[in-house]
Amino acid sequence: AQTVTQSQPEMSVQEAETVTLSCTYDTSESDYYLFWYKQPPSRQMILVIRQEAYKQQNATENRFSVNFQKAAKSFSLKISDSQLGDAAMYFCAYRSDNQGGKLIFGQGTELSVKP
Amino acid sequence: DAGITQSPRHKVTETGTPVTLRCHQTENHRYMYWYRQDPGHGLRLIHYSYGVKDTDKGEVSDGYSVSRSKTEDFLLTLESATSSQTSVYFCATGGPSGGETQYFGPGTRLLVL
Secondary structure, three states: OOEEEOOOOEEEEEOOOOEEEOOEEEOOOOOEEEEEEEEOOOOOOEEEEEEEOOOOOOOEEOOEEEEEEOOOOEEEEEEOOOOHHHOEEEEEEEEEOOHHHOEEEOOOEEEEEEO | OOOEEEEOOEEEEOOOOOEEEEEEEOOOOOEEEEEEEEOOOEEEEEEEEEEOOEEEEOOOOOOEEEEEEEOOEEEEEEOOOOHHHOEEEEEEEEOOOOOOOOEEOOOEEEEEO
16 A cells, blocks of 8 residues: 655745755555645645656746655655745645545645744 | 535534535536545545446545435535544545546534534
């Protein structure tokens, strides 16, 4: 069975600085998808970025980018130029290419942004 | 996102009572999912559906049942609520292919006394 681990329960960053959130996963599959979701205090789950395992190029969405290391089974999220609105819980998630598309989530990392 | 609504948004109930949560989507997505969120566990899959009347169990399905009689509606039922089912419940939908991104509803906060 696949597992996802986020080893940093809490992180803090100064406004305008850069922060990296860690995620590791375990799988025997070769085709899969990885996601980062953001959950602000409103509880809404918001997709931040996604990565297809077959793509070697790291995904980027504006200030958000990932460092995908397939061999190491690592998928970290880098937030550049941090803003107060980035403060939230961040979840890393794994999705198999089969198995009904269900997501397997990590435990989450609570990010605070200091002004 | 994806026109997903959940009802009710908040509910307080007593142990032993039945509870039904509803998820409604307007995007005609084939796949629908129910997750629960608890501190320290992230989100965990309860049940999912891959079409009308087609459902399957997830990681934490004990004590829950689901039904899907129409593409747009996916119901989650707690037959006899217990305090361990106090949680926040999220519905999600996905497109027809395995790689489609899942979009989430706003969540339902359930308290079982």
